Amino acid sequence: MSAASSLDYTALFEAFREDQPIYERLAPALEAKLREVVQSIGSKALVTARPKELPSLLRKAWQDKYDDPLTQIRDRAGGRVIVSFEYEVPAVVEALKAAFEVVHDEDKAEKRAPDQLAYIGYHLEVRLRAGDLGDDEAVGRICEIQVHTRAQSAWADVTHDLLYKSALEPDPDVRRSLMRLIALVEIFDVEAGRAREAIMATTGYEEAVLVAALESAFIRLTGTPSDHQFSLIIVPFLRRLYDSGEDVAALIESFVAARSTKLTELYARYRADYRADPLVHQPESLIVFERLDSNRFEAQTRWPEELDEGTLDRLAVVWGSPLD
Amino acid sequence: MDLGSFVVNSVIVHDVPKPEPGRPTTGPLLSDVESELDAELRNFFSERIVRSLGKGFDVVFDEATTSPVPVIVNLALADPPADFVKASQAIAMHLFSSQSRVNSPGLLTVIDGEVDHQRCLAILKLEREQGLRAHQDRTAAGVTFTLEHLRELMLTEGTRVFKAALFQQFGDEVNSVVGLASDNQRGYLPRVEVAGFFLSRFLGCRLRDAPRLATKAFFIATQEFINSRVADPVLKKQYEVALLTEMNSNRSVIDPGAFAREHMAAEFRQPLIQHLIAEAAPAAPFPKDIDLIATQVRQMVIEFNGGLSLTGTPEGFGAVELRTSPQGQQEAVIRDSVKNVRGK
Numbered sequence: 332m333s334a335a336s337s338l339d340y341t342a343l344f345e346a347f348r349e350d351q352p353i354y355e356r357l358a359p360a361l362e363a364k365l366r367e368v369v370q371s372i373g374s375k376a377l378v379t380a381r382p383k384e385l386p387s388l389l390r391k392a393w394q395d396k397y398d399d400p401l402t403q404i405r406d407r408a409g410g411r412v413i414v415s416f417e418y419e420v421p422a423v424v425e426a427l428k429a430a431f432e433v434v435h436d437e438d439k440a441e442k443r444a445p446d447q448l449a450y451i452g453y454h455l456e457v458r459l460r461a462g463d464l465g466d467d468e469a470v471g472r473i474c475e476i477q478v479h480t481r482a483q484s485a486w487a488d489v490t491h492d493l494l495y496k497s498a499l500e501p502d503p504d505v506r507r508s509l510m511r512l513i514a515l516v517e518i519f520d521v522e523a524g525r526a527r528e529a530i531m532a533t534t535g536y537e538e539a540v541l542v543a544a545l546e547s548a549f550i551r552l553t554g555t556p557s558d559h560q561f562s563l564i565i566v567p568f569l570r571r572l573y574d575s576g577e578d579v580a581a582l583i584e585s586f587v588a589a590r591s592t593k594l595t596e597l598y599a600r601y602r603a604d605y606r607a608d609p610l611v612h613q614p615e616s617l618i619v620f621e622r623l624d625s626n627r628f629e630a631q632t633r634w635p636e637e638l639d640e641g642t643l644d645r646l647a648v649v650w651g652s653p654l655d
Numbered sequence: 656m657d658l659g660s661f662v663v664n665s666v667i668v669h670d671v672p673k674p675e676p677g678r679p680t681t682g683p684l685l686s687d688v689e690s691e692l693d694a695e696l697r698n699f700f701s702e703r704i705v706r707s708l709g710k711g712f713d714v715v716f717d718e719a720t721t722s723p724v725p726v727i728v729n730l731a732l733a734d735p736p737a738d739f740v741k742a743s744q745a746i747a748m749h750l751f752s753s754q755s756r757v758n759s760p761g762l763l764t765v766i767d768g769e770v771d772h773q774r775c776l777a778i779l780k781l782e783r784e785q786g787l788r789a790h791q792d793r794t795a796a797g798v799t800f801t802l803e804h805l806r807e808l809m810l811t812e813g814t815r816v817f818k819a820a821l822f823q824q825f826g827d828e829v830n831s832v833v834g835l836a837s838d839n840q841r842g843y844l845p846r847v848e849v850a851g852f853f854l855s856r857f858l859g860c861r862l863r864d865a866p867r868l869a870t871k872a873f874f875i876a877t878q879e880f881i882n883s884r885v886a887d888p889v890l891k892k893q894y895e896v897a898l899l900t901e902m903n904s905n906r907s908v909i910d911p912g913a914f915a916r917e918h919m920a921a922e923f924r925q926p927l928i929q930h931l932i933a934e935a936a937p938a939a940p941f942p943k944d945i946d947l948i949a950t951q952v953r954q955m956v957i958e959f960n961g962g963l964s965l966t967g968t969p970e971g972f973g974a975v976e977l978r979t980s981p982q983g984q985q986e987a988v989i990r991d992s993v994k995n996v997r998g999k
Contacts, residue, residue, distance in 0.1 A: 593660060600662070600701075603694040628916060628924035648702045651659020653709035655913050 340389060346401050347388050353468050354382035354408045360464040361410050361474055368430045369412060370554050372422055373547030380410035380474075406456060406475030413484045416527055417520045423478050424453055431457035434473065448513040452487065453478040482519040486512055538567045542614070544580035548587045549614030553598045557613050565610070568635040569618045579618070586621040594620070597649065608645040619646045627652065656823060656835065657771055658705045663697040665689045665739055665767040668800040669747035670783070673760040683751045683763070685744045687797025700766055704777055707819035710910070710940050711837035713863035714820070714854065722859030723749055724778075728832060731767070731776050732824040739767050746778060753857045761817055775823040778858075782815040818853050820860070834860060866944035869937045873909060874902060874948050876936035880927050888977045888985050894918060895955060899969040902945050902952040910940040957987070965989075 362380035369376045383391075388407065392400035412423050428436070435456040443449045455476045459469045479487060490509045494501060501509070531540055542562045549557055573579050587594060594617070601611045610616045622630035623646065631654060634643050647654045670684035690696075716725040727745050730737035743765035750763055759782070766777040792801045820836040838853050854860050881894045897918035901909065911931055915924040931938040945952055955972055958964045965975060965987065976988040 593657070596662075597659065600694065600698060604698045606695045607698060626925045627912075628921060631916075632921050648705045648709075649659070651657055651661070651705050651709070653706050655910065655916060 340392075343392060343400060344385065344389060347385055347407075350407070351382065351385065353472075357459075357464060357466060357469050357472070357474070358382045358408050358410075360466055360469070361408060364430070364464055365410050365412055365427075365476070366554075368426050369423060370550055371430075372426045373551045374414065374419060374423060374426075375546070375550060375556070376415075376419065376423060377413040378410065379413075380408065382408045405473035407472070409475040409477065411477045411479060411484065413479050413481055415481060416524050417480055418524055418527075420453055420478055420480070424455070427455055427457070427476060427478070431455070431463065431476075432460055434458050448510045450487070451513065451516070452483050480516075480520050482516045482523075486516045538570055539563065541570065541580055541583075542566050544583060545614035545617055548583060548617055549598075552587065552591065552594050553602070555602070561613060562615055565613070565615045565638070566618070568637050569615055571635050572618065572622050572630055572633050582625075583617055583621055586624065587617065590620075590624065601649070607649070608642050610642055610646060611649060616646060619643065620650050623647055623650050623652060627654070656821075656833070658709060660769075660771050661701045661704055661775075661777075662769045663692065663700050663766055664769065666692055666696070666700060667740060667743045667765050669743065669763045669765075671747055671751050671754070671761055671763045671780070673754065673758060674756055683747045684798075685747055686799045687740060688794060688799035689740065690800045700764070700777075700779075701768075703779060703781075703816050704766070704819060704821060707779070707816040707837050708821055708835045711819065711821075711835035712941065713939075714834040714836045714858070714860040715863045716832065716834075717855065717859055717861040720855070720859030722753075722855075722857060724857065725832075725859045728776050728822045732774050732822065732832065736767075736774075739765075742776075750780070750857055753852065758852070759817060770821070770823055773823050773825055775821055777819070777821040779816055780818040782817060820858055833863075834858075836860060862942065864937065864941065866942040867946045869941040870902075870909065870943050870945055871947045872934070872936040873911060873931065873941070874898070874945075874952070876931050876934040877911075877914075877927065879934070880923075880930045884926060884930070885923065888979075890920065892957065892972065892975070892977050894923075896969045896972055899952050899955055902943075902948070903969070907943055908940050909937075909943045911938050912940075959987075 358380045362378055365378040365380060369378060383406070388400075388404060391397075391404055397403040412427070414420060414423060424436070427433070433455050435454075437454045439449070439454065440451040443451070455478070456473055457476060459472050459474065461467070461470050463469065477487075490512070493509060494506065530536060531543075542559070545562065545566070546557060546559070549555075570579065573582070598611075601607050604611070610619065619630070619642075627647070630643060634640060644654055667686050667689045669686055672681070672683065716728075724746060727737075727742050731739060731742040743763075746765055747763045761780040762783050764777075764779040764781055766779070768775050768777060792799060794801075818836075818838050820834060822832050822834045825831055825833060836854055836858060854862075877898055878895070881891055881898070885891045885894060897914075901914055901918075911928060915927045919927060928938050953968065954966055955969050956964055956966050957972075957975070957977075965972075967975075974989055974991050976990070978986050978988065980986050
């Protein structure tokens with residue numbers, strides 16, 4: 332007799348149900364925490380979190396044949412961080428490891444044999460500590476956090492529904508078809524990453540790299556997105572405020588590090604002020620503030636004629652030092 | 656004081672009219688309640704303060720003053736603070752009684768806020784635009800300027816700030832207050848940049864730095880910068896002439912930023928300001944007084960390594976051309992005629 336068949340599912344269901352409100356409360360707090368973590372590294376990753384549903388827990392208890400499902404099924408709430416490109420995964424994983432107590436982590440891709448198609452993604456099991464989510468009842472509980480690319484996430488969602496939620500168990504051919512899609516996921520991620528690197532390395536894309544750096548800093552400071560197309564138009568003009576050889580992204584990074592408190596408070600004050608200069612709501616305002624802070628004379632002398640001169644004047648006032 | 660960190664917490668507005676000849680004085684129209692604020696109005700007031708006080712002068716309370724403003728400000732910034740509404744009403748009453756018929760009517764706006772994360776109190780006298788009647792609204796809590804009315808009155812780029820002052824508490828000591836003040840109605844009047852009425856009679860303040868000490872510190876630090884940081888002798892002479900001309904001009908205020916921008920090459924502007932800050936010399940505008948350096952600014956001297964020196968007025972040096980020969984030697988060419996030669 333298998334271990335699973337000896338389980339009292341009615342008792343198990345009741346036991347799961349008793350704890351369920353805690354996990355339902357915990358999931359949105361986990362999502363907020365994950366959002367905070369990805370913002371702290373300037374990532375635009377999407378985050379979700381949800382409690383595991385009771386039927387899914389019972390199915391897992393049945394299929395995976397636990398001796399003591401209540402103790403052994405630990406990931407009763409799960410979160411997912413979804414990045415656009417594979418290169419972003421290590422930074423997100425590092426940030427999660429720094430933010431949580433990780434009890435287990437696993438890069439599913441590492442376990443694949445070369446001749447095997449299998450689920451890929453990075454999984455972390457974290458044990459919640461006091462203060463992690465601001466909920467005493469969450470302390471000590473385990474959550475699973477998955478880090479996926481968008482392609483991996485799409486595959487996981489679709490196959491999960493087809494394999495585990497369909498009315499009938501799919502036959503082996505169908506299962507094989509779904510697994511074959513993994514190859515497309517791998518190809519998609521590799522090619523998307525290659526295309527991105529090629530684009531960023533192309534002459535003339537220096538501004539695009541700078542925009543990416545500005546957007547990353549802006550998200551860290553404000554937690555809000557900006558208009559990417561507007562930045563692509565404005566940044567090439569503002570780039571002229573610096574000498575041609577200067578590493579503007581590095582200058583912005585150290586400026587933001589030095590002035591993060593002032594910048595965070597300033598952007599928060601202007602978030603709901605639509606009377607203000609539109610650039611205040613855009614990451615390229617960081618360039619203007621950096622120039623005003625380090626060399627206001629150069630900012631005035633080199634201000635591009637294509638841009639409204641009033642913008643520099645208004646941003647100088649926002650920064651607290653009006654022009655002469 | 657980083658004005659970019661200014662945060663507006665509360666605002667109250669009082670209407671301070673001008674005494675009309677032949678009419679009974681009714682006094683200021685006082686509000687009983689703070690005005691409701693949204694993000695746009697908060698930022699509007701912050702920006703007005705930055706624009707007005709970004710070029711303001713450092714002030715301190717004058718121990719000998721009879722103005723009640725220092726006491727009111729100290730109480731308003733104390734912990735626990737005095738009642739903000741009552742404090743602002745007392746300031747409005749004092750402004751009304753200090754003004755004469757030559758002073759413009761205006762909206763006295765008192766702001767409770769923070770700058771550099773320290774509590775502060777700002778006092779603005781705003782223009783009441785022609786054609787806009789300042790009427791207050793009666794709410795359940797009393798008379799006030801409502802959000803909509805404040806928008807109508809003030810949220811225009813043209814609204815002028817006549818006068819502004821900001822006082823910041825630092826440390827726990829009572830009276831440990833520093834301030835900034837500016838007076839946009841005075842223009843550049845010799846020696847009276849902040850009207851005596853506003854600075855002294857109304858605010859009960861005096862300038863923190865004696866103008867003659869500030870002027871001397873700026874002169875010495877700038878001259879040192881020219882000699883140590885500017886290698887080209889032509890520019891060295893040009894900047895020194897500009898400095899002496901500035902000192903001898905009729906302008907009553909020296910604005911180091913404007914001096915750098917008007918007279919120096921781009922590469923020297925920011926370094927000059929940084930040098931002034933490093934030398935504890937004024938980098939922001941200050942009233943000029945050349946009493947302590949009067950003899951030094953009349954004449955200019957160029958000393959040469961061989962022991963020769965040229966002395967003359969800054970204007971006289973217009974006849975002197977410094978240049979570098981093709982062989983790399985520095986040359987001084989004087990276009991004049993020799994008057995006489997004598998021993999010294």
